[in-house]
Amino acid sequence: MTIEELKPPDDMVLPDNTVSGLQPISLLLQRRRAAAATRRHKAAYDRYSSVAVYKGPSFNAHLGCDEFPPHPNGWFCVGVGRQFPPGSVMTMPFMGSEIVIYRTRSGRLRITRPFCPHIGAHLGLGEVRGENIVCPFHRFEFGPDGKCDRTPYSEPPRISLSLLPSRERYGMVWVWNHHEGAEPTWELPSLDCPDVKTIRYCDFNVLPQDMMENLFDYGHFKSLHGLDVLPMGRPETDGPYCRFRLRNRHHLPVVGYIDENIEVDIAGLGMSHSRVKLPGEHRMSSWVMTTPLKENVTRMWLTATLTPVREGPVSRRTQDALEKVLTRFYWTLLAQDFFVFQSKRYFRHPGLAREDSQIGWYRHWCRQFYPPVDAPS
Ligand code: FES
Ligand SMILES: [Fe+2]
Secondary structure (H helix, E strand, O other), rough: OOHHHHOOOOOOOOOOOOOOHHHHHHHHHHHHHHHHHHHHHHHHHHHHHHOOOOOOOOOOOOOOOOOOOOOEEEEEEEEEEHHOOOOOOEEEEEEEEEEEEEEEEOOOEEEOOOOOOOOOOOHHHHHEEEEEEEEOOOEEEOOOEEEEEOOOOOOOOOOOOOOOOOEOOOEEEEEEEEOOOOOOOOOOOOOOOOOOOEEEEEEEOOHHHHHHEEEEEEEEHHOOOOEEEEEEEEEEEOEEEEEEEEEEEEEEEOEEEEEEEEEEEOOOEEEEEEEOOOOOOOOEEEEEEEEEOOOOOEEEEEEEEEOOOOOOOHHHHHHHHHHHHHHHHHHHHHHHHHHHEEEEEOOOOOOOOHHHHHHHHHHHHHHOOOOOHHHOO
């Protein structure tokens, strides 16, 4: 309905706003309940994640820089599924704006743009009622399909939430970004790995593409990490998916050289999964995800898992403890890159050496994730 069509009819019946002594109290209680619920949701979010704040050297490398590529298209992580229990509503920065993530009482996860289509209140301050999200302003309710299906004083108008496509994969929650709001053109790949349970994150002044480039920057493995990492063959690509193998050679006294074979899967610019085979059937997985929060600020997520799991409460606790140690180990390794992430500038035309050819190849592959005219070199 347009604004012009909404002239009040002569016989309009207004909602019964008779003030009784009880009404203000019930509203007060409602607000207190909402505030307590917000605190609970935040606590649930924090229980399964740990945030790190980078405190090392930092320069504003993007001062006066006009070479930013736009936000890339694809799937981006917003946390672990357990951080969003039924009934929770959480707001998160995403691609220069915000998103509201909520889970209905039956467990359906939805991600929406934050502003209520009625008059624009922020839905992050709303609450879940059954399968609906309730706007905090006029308390219009929106169903899991995004449509307004209930209001306290009128026929529901034909308005809908701006829901974003979302998925729950590998124990994590993913949201789809497309510069024109198009539906997903590809899905997250099937990977044989256990669900992740907790996650660490930190924000940097860097582009997601630059952060992911780390995996193709073979030169820095030695110069920055002191590792003997070599690529095993060329990367295999299939559209937004890329898979390659690396060999990390360790030298142990008496034992000699031991090779660690790492298989890396990348999907878009938001997800990388590296798997190391251990003796027997054991495998270690490490995950690094990137999510653009706004221009030049990217959230980096890291987590790790271990397989196989033997069922039972004791082994599950041991498994959880081992996975936490493993995550800390990978975090320490990646932390060596943090000062670079925080202070590097994106160069459209980097001065690559011959041995850096993989970086050039990677940048070419990255172009598919941007609007065609804005694709970076
Ligand atoms: S602004 Fe959301 S119901 Fe009115
Ligand atoms: Fe690195």
